Amino acid sequence: VIELEIPTSTRQELVDITGHVAEAVKRSGVKDGACLVFVPHTTAGVLLNEAHDPAVKSDVIGHLEWLVPEEFTWGHGEGNAPAHVMVSLVGNSVTLPVSDGRLRLGTWQGVMLAEFDGPRQRKVWVTVLAAAQP
Ligand code: ZN
DSSP states (O other): OEEEEEEOOSSSEEEEOHHHHHHHHHHHTOOSEEEEEEOOOSSEEEEEEEOSOHHHHHHHHHHHHHHSOSOSOOOOTTSOHHHHHHHHHHOSEEEEEEETTEEOOOTTEEEEEEESSOSOEEEEEEEEEEOOOO
8 A cells, every 4th residue: 555645735635646656656666556545533524526617616516515515513513524525525545547557547536535524634545456357
């Protein structure tokens, strides 16, 4: 496992980590297989989406805020209950294809750490898996 340390700078944001993940894949030496990106936190997750237009990031965050409002009878007393629900919606891992020794994504796709209770220092665990040889 390659551990990335990603600092976040606001309460809620999507941080593009595609370059870090692609570098981890390259360093692994795996030619064909898959890359598991896992975020070991309960108020931050990971998603794959359009990484070029910043409006998409703010739309995703804005819509999650609309779906999971602060005003609710939350049972969890730490003040970050909405963040726990947002991560449940987004998820904590993505699995991506690796071929010809590199990460293969669609033209507009990027891997983003989803911060919902920042700013904090976050960990991302990247595991590169080699496909069985015929
Ligand atoms: Zn909590």
